[in-house]
Amino acid sequence: xxxxxxxxxxxxxxxxxxxxxxxxxxxxxxxxxxxxxxxxxxxxxxxxxxxxxxxxxxxxxxxxxxxxxxxxxxxxxxxxxxxxxxxxxxxxxxxxxxxxxxxxxxxxxxxxxxxxxxxxxxxxxxxxxxxxxxxxxxxxxxxxxxxxxxxxxxxxxxxxxxxxxxxxxxxxxxxxxxxxxxxxxxxxxxxxxxxxxxxxxxxxxxxxxxxxxxxxxxxxxxxxxxxxxxxxxxxxxxxxxxxxxxxxxxxxxxxxxxxxxxxxxxxxxxxxxxxxxxxxxxxxxxxxxxxxxxxxxxxxxxxxxxxxxxxxxxxxxxxxxxxxxxxxxxxxxxxxxxxxxxxxxxxxxxxxxxxxxxxxxxxxxxxxxxxxxxxxxxxxxxxxxxxxxxxxxxxxxxxxxxxxxxxxxxxxxxxxxxxxxxxxxxxxxxxxxxxxxxxxxxxxxxxxxxxxxxxxxxxxxxxxxxxxxxxxxxxxxxxxxxxxxxxxxxxxxxxxxxxxxxxxxxxxxxxxxxxxxxxxxxxxxxxxxxxxxxxxxxxxxxxxxxxxxxxxxxxxxxxxxxxxxxxxxxxxxxxxxxxxxxxxxxxxxxxxxxxxxxxxxxxxxxxxxxxxxxxxxxxxxxxxxxxxxxxxxxxxxxxxxxx
Numbered sequence: 001x002x003x004x005x006x007x008x009x010x011x012x013x014x015x016x017x018x019x020x021x022x023x024x025x026x027x028x029x030x031x032x033x034x035x036x037x038x039x040x041x042x043x044x045x046x047x048x049x050x051x052x053x054x055x056x057x058x059x060x061x062x063x064x065x066x067x068x069x070x071x072x073x074x075x076x077x078x079x080x081x082x083x084x085x086x087x088x089x090x091x092x093x094x095x096x097x098x099x100x101x102x103x104x105x106x107x108x109x110x111x112x113x114x115x116x117x118x119x120x121x122x123x124x125x126x127x128x129x130x131x132x133x134x135x136x137x138x139x140x141x142x143x144x145x146x147x148x149x150x151x152x153x154x155x156x157x158x159x160x161x162x163x164x165x166x167x168x169x170x171x172x173x174x175x176x177x178x179x180x181x182x183x184x185x186x187x188x189x190x191x192x193x194x195x196x197x198x199x200x201x202x203x204x205x206x207x208x209x210x211x212x213x214x215x216x217x218x219x220x221x222x223x224x225x226x227x228x229x230x231x232x233x234x235x236x237x238x239x240x241x242x243x244x245x246x247x248x249x250x251x252x253x254x255x256x257x258x259x260x261x262x263x264x265x266x267x268x269x270x271x272x273x274x275x276x277x278x279x280x281x282x283x284x285x286x287x288x289x290x291x292x293x294x295x296x297x298x299x300x301x302x303x304x305x306x307x308x309x310x311x312x313x314x315x316x317x318x319x320x321x322x323x324x325x326x327x328x329x330x331x332x333x334x335x336x337x338x339x340x341x342x343x344x345x346x347x348x349x350x351x352x353x354x355x356x357x358x359x360x361x362x363x364x365x366x367x368x369x370x371x372x373x374x375x376x377x378x379x380x381x382x383x384x385x386x387x388x389x390x391x392x393x394x395x396x397x398x399x400x401x402x403x404x405x406x407x408x409x410x411x412x413x414x415x416x417x418x419x420x421x422x423x424x425x426x427x428x429x430x431x432x433x434x435x436x437x438x439x440x441x442x443x444x445x446x447x448x449x450x451x452x453x454x455x456x457x458x459x460x461x462x463x464x465x466x467x468x469x470x471x472x473x474x475x476x477x478x479x480x481x482x483x484x485x486x487x488x489x490x491x492x493x494x495x496x497x498x499x500x501x502x503x504x505x506x507x508x509x510x511x512x513x514x515x516x517x518x519x520x521x522x523x524x525x526x527x528x529x530x531x532x533x534x535x536x537x538x539x540x541x542x543x544x545x546x547x548x549x550x551x552x553x554x555x556x557x558x559x560x561x562x563x564x565x566x567x568x569x570x571x572x573x574x575x576x577x578x579x580x581x582x583x584x585x586x587x588x589x590x591x592x593x594x595x596x597x598x599x600x601x602x603x604x605x606x607x608x609x610x611x612x613x614x615x616x617x618x619x620x621x622x623x624x625x626x627x628x629x630x631x632x633x634x635x636x637x638x639x640x641x642x643x
Contacts, residue, residue, distance in 0.1 A: 003054040012050050019046040019185065022058060033221070035059050035066040035189075036182045043069070045135060045182040061189075061221035071096035073133065073183045074123075074193050074219040075103045080175030081122035082215070085115075091177070092154040092203065092212060098474075099229065100218035104201050106154070111213055116195045119215070123193070130188030131173040135181055143167045143178060154203065192226040193219040196233070200366065207364065232471050239471070241523035242370040248528050248585060251371070260368045260375030262516055267536040270565070272515055274534055276356055279380050279512065286401060288354040288382060293334020295358065299324035301333050304489055306425040310458040314361045331357040332508055335383040336490045339504075344494040349504065350386035350394055356515070357381050371520030378515040384507040385492065391505055395441035395463075395480055398509045402465050402478040405511055408632045409522065409531075411467040413478075415447055418455040418462050425459055426485030434482035435461045437505075457508070459485045469525040477518055481508040529586040529608060533629035539621075540587045541568040541603070542578045544594035551598040555591060555618060562622040566591075583608050588628065591621060 001012050005025035012021050018037045026034065037044045038057040043065065059066045075094035078101075082089050086107060094103030105111075111119075138146075140159050146169075147155035155178050159167060170179045172187050184190065195217040203209040218233075220226040237243075245251045250268030257263065264272065280290070296318065302308040307315065307329070316327040328334070335353045344351065360376050367373050386394050399415075406413050417438055420431045438461055442449050449463070456462050465478035483506045493501040512518040522530070532538055539559060541552045552568050559566040569578050575592065582590050591603035596615065603621050605613035616624065 001050055001052050003050055003052070003056060005056045006058055016050045017046060018044060018048050018050060018054075018056060021050050021054075021056060022046070026058060030058065030060070033060045033062065035061050035069050035184055038065075043182050045133070046185050047132075047135070062225070067219075067221065068096045069182060069184060070190060070221065071101040071219045072179075073187075074190050074217065075101040076133075076170065076172060076175065076177055076179070076183070077123050077126050077187055077190060078119060078195070078215065078217060079103050079105075079177065080126055080173055081119045083175060084122055085118055090152055090154060093158075094177075100196070100216060102214050102216045104203070104212040104214045106203075106210055106212050111198045111215060116198065116215070120193075120195050126173055127187045127190050129173060130186050132186050133170055133172045133183035135168055135170050135183075137166055137168050139166050140164060143169060146176075147178070190219065192221065192223045193217055194226060194230060207366075236471055236473070236524070239524040239527045240370075241372070241520040244523050244528040245370070250523070253370075258375075259365050260363055260373070262371065262374055262376070268519070270536040271530065271534060272519055274536075275512075275519070276378075276380075276515065279356070280354075282401070282405065283354045283382070286352075286397070288352040291335060291338055291353045291355050293328070293331055293338075293355065293357065296325040296327050297333055299326050301337075302326040305333055305486060306459060306489070307333075310423055310425065314363075316360055316362055327360045328357070329359050329361045330508075331355050331359065331379065331381040332383055332486065332506070336385075336486065336492060336506070339385050340490065340492055344504075346387060346494055346496045346502070349494055350384050350390055352382060352384045354380075354382040371516045371523075374514075374516050377517065380510050380512050380515065382509050384509065385487070385504040386507070387494070387502070388505055391437045391482070391507075392441050392444060394507055395438060395482070396445055398478075398480045398507065398511075399441065399445060399447065399463070399465075402511055406465075406467055406478075407635065409525070410632070411469065411525075413465050413467045414474075415442060415449040416452045416464045416466060417442065417449050418452040418464060420456050420461060421454045421458060423458055424456070426488075430484035430488075431461065434484050434505075437482050438463050438480070457481050457483075459483050460508075462508075467521075469521060470527075471524075475517075475521050477513040477521070478511050479509065479513070483508060527586075529588075531629075531632055532588045532625060533632065535586070535588050536565060537567055537585070537587050538564050538625050538629070539566040539589040539591055540582045541566065541591045541593060542575060542582065543568075543570055544575050544592065546570070546572060548593045548595075548598060551601075552593045555593060555603055555621075558618050559591075559622060559625075562626075564622060564625050579606060583610070589621075589625060 001014065003010050003012065003021050005021050008025045010021050010024050022034055023031055036059045037046060038059050039054055043059060061070060072095065079091050079094055082105060090106040092104040094101065144156055144159045158178060167178060168180060169176050170181055170183055195215060197216045199214045201212045201214040203212055218229060220229060249265050251265055252263045254263060299308065315329050318325050338353060339351055356378050358378050363373060363375050384394050419435060460481050460483035462479050462481035464476050466474045466476050468474055487504050487506050492504055494504055496502040541555050543549055543552045549570050552570065556566055556568045579590055586608060588608055590606040593603060597603050600615065602615055602617045604615050605621065
């Protein structure tokens with residue numbers, strides 16, 4: 001039989017497997033790294049028999065698809081280990097996820113750290129036994145009867161919901177699971193894994209269903225890759241914004257206030273105020289107009305927009321004088337009403353409305369997570385109403401804006417195009433026009449992107465921008481959504497050059513997204529050491545003895561007159577203690593005042609990383625901070641004003 005393997009013609013005998021075909025086409029090192037095969041859009045087990053005319057491509061262990069297979073196979077091994085150690089545990093689902101995998105179990109008590117250690121040890125035995133992953137296709141009735149007899153009700157429910165004639169089962173060692181596959185050929189290939197945590201989860205995400213226990217783990221192609229990941233995980237724990245937020249006195253949460261509601265302390269409030277001021281200036285440069293809408297709007301508006309039908313589970317409602325109101329989860333409705341408040345001409349287009357709008361969303365308590373998932377937050381929200389012929393320029397303008405801003409923080413970013421979800425409004429024609437407009441803009445910019453099927457907003461498709469932080473983690477922040485539907489529902493029009501009324505297109509967009517969430521990302525990205533322009537305290541003046549207080553206060557006054565955010569530490573403590581404390585608080589500059597500095601009318605400078613700059617005059621000290629604050633902006637040809 002003739003097949004094509006990695007672009008090479010290969011001859012194999014009848015009964016040969018895909019592994020036999022690859023063995024002829026790949027080097028020994030490549031074959032050792034092979035996980036599964038790709039044929040067209042399908043991924044196939046290497047144990048599949050070869051058929052005439054197949055075109056095969058290798059999927060290696062260190063590729064994204066290969067890692068997903070490794071992680072899913074490791075999840076099966078973990079489930080086998082759990083069933084051996086805890087026979088009464090019922091198994092549910094165990095998918096691969098970014099950087100790892102999980103498996104949900106129904107068990108009578110919480111799993112402990114000691115349990116995880118025992119499960120890992122059992123997994124090592126299973127891997128050491130090097131058992132094959134064997135697939136068998138059976139009828140759904142046969143599979144249902146098998147799992148029913150084994151007391152696995154969750155598998156039975158899954159089979160019933162699939163409602164298909166047949167399913168596939170995978171067995172390794174003494175464990176069989178309902179699974180589409182594919183899997184690695186043998187358990188012995190899974191040598192780089194670690195169980196990381198246990199969390200609660202509801203069956204199928206429904207809080208009314210059975211509460212399960214989710215064991216998380218990670219798996220990699222090599223032990224070296226695992227080691228790098230675990231080191232990064234330890235670094236992430238040190239950078240946890242919740243820990244640093246308390247340590248640096250930036251923000252807090254209180255049960256008295258309620259879950260998901262942030263209390264910003266002076267330093268945190270100042271940092272976000274600097275961030276918001278920067279955003280206002282950058283929006284003005286790009287032709288945006290500032291607007292502001294109310295916190296609550298009548299329910300009829302939310303019904304008209306489709307939010308009530310498609311989004312109300314995420315909203316809060318109240319009543320005033322017998323009239324129902326919805327607390328806004330987003331700002332678009334008020335912006336459309338502002339546009340509609342007067343007659344618009346084609347010459348007035350586009351209208352770019354910007355609002356740092358406070359919104360509220362009903363998040364379940366189990367998903368709240370510091371600043372990254374809250375119920376009350378501020379969005380740097382804008383809505384652009386434009387003519388259809390302006391659409392590409394406006395979309396590309398937003399993407400370039402994102403690039404300018406993210407470059408200042410040192411973020412790389414990538415794009416993802418999300419298409420129509422199952423729960424949505426609008427015509428097929430409008431969705432196609434909107435999706436094509438977003439694609440056109442990305443292709444015009446020669447920007448690569450992935451397709452995320454069915455994850456658009458309910459009113460339109462979107463481009464999500466994912467930034468990459470210092471630990472190589474992805475965060476979704478910026479988005480631009482193209483909407484032909486809401487302008488139709490709210491009868492938004494402008495007068496065209498022909499004197500007739502025309503329908504505008506609306507772009508919903510954010511640059512940073514949730515200010516709270518972005519602050520959490522920044523804290524972890526910079527490990528709490530904000531860049532000089534964003535630091536709530538840019539300099540701290542430290543006295544050697546009480547005798548130096550007058551000069552220290554003079555230095556403080558001078559710095560503040562120069563627009564520099566500074567404080568003074570006059571405590572009767574040793575200088576080394578004061579320096580160490582300032583470093584722990586991530587203060588960029590420490591200006592030390594002793595006898596020499598008083599006599600020469602200057603300061604000695606130390607930076608938070610530990611370097612000793614030496615003596616400088618007061619004007620040079622101020623210039624040092626101003627230059628450092630400008631540095632990130634110069635890289636992008638921008639500037640930052642202290643005023």
